[in-house]
Amino acid sequence: MKNDVTSIPDHKHQTRQLVIISLMTAIICIIAPFSVPIPMSxxxxxxxxxxxxxxxxVLGIRSAAFCVILYLILGAVGLPVFSSFSGGLGKLAGPTGGYLIGFIFLALIQGLFIRLFSGNTYAAILGMILGMTVCYIFGTAWLAWQLGQSFTASLAIGVLPYLPGDAAKIIAAAIAGPKLRAMVLNI
Incomplete structure (x- = not known):
């Protein structure tokens, strides 16, 4: 996986890549609004x-980061693509805005690890963990500032309850991700 799918040179593949980028962005926009509120957070x-x-x-570092940025732009202009079917700049400026911006770094870090250590599941998992860590740092710092509380207090409500679920998501992605990529590349 040294190259993004975007590195395929001919016009047919460029069109195919734009379709896949659009599809993946749409899937993020469809899945992301479905959320479960947690009473303490x-x-x-x-x-x-x-x-x-x-x-x-599926897409590699550049195209995936572009999808995340496009998702954030769509939400910022008011489409209800953020949690609980919300959107608008207020959501980015609100308590969860740091986590939303942190998703860009998640995509970049995970993508870098997948590119540098092609085919190495452990490196991909490490990339996801480090990407989530940076996302957590951005989100927790922003949450602490928004709520006027310490970083530690924000960590307790904005990260700790989510660690088991995020660990399960990382394992599921490490299993399904390479298979989905192979399927998409063979279309």
Missing amino acids: PVPLSLTNFMIFITVY
């Missing part, structure tokens, strides 16, 4: 990060 449970994990596997 302003951060809901969602499958957004799982869809980003999968998108990185």
Whole structure:
């Protein structure tokens, strides 16, 4: 997986790549709004990060990062693609905005590990863990500032409850991601 699917030179493949980017962005936008609120936290449970994990596997670093940025732009202009079918700049400026922006770094870091260590499942998992860690740092710092509380207090409500679910998402993505990529490349 040294090259993104976007590196395929001919016009037919470029058109195919644009279709796949559009499809993956649409899937993120469809899945992300479905979320479960947690009483102790302003951060809901969602499958957004799982869809980003999968998108990185399918598209590679550049195209996946583009999908995440496009998802954020669509949400920022008001489409209800964020958790609980919300959208608008207020959502990006709200308590979960740091996590949303952190998704860009998640895609970049995971994609880098997948590119550098092609075919190495453990490296891909490490990339997802490090990507989520950076996402957590951005999100927790923003959440702490928004709520006027310490980083540690925000960590307790914005990260700790989500660790088991995120671990399961990482394992599921490590299993399904390479298979989905192979399927997409063979279409």
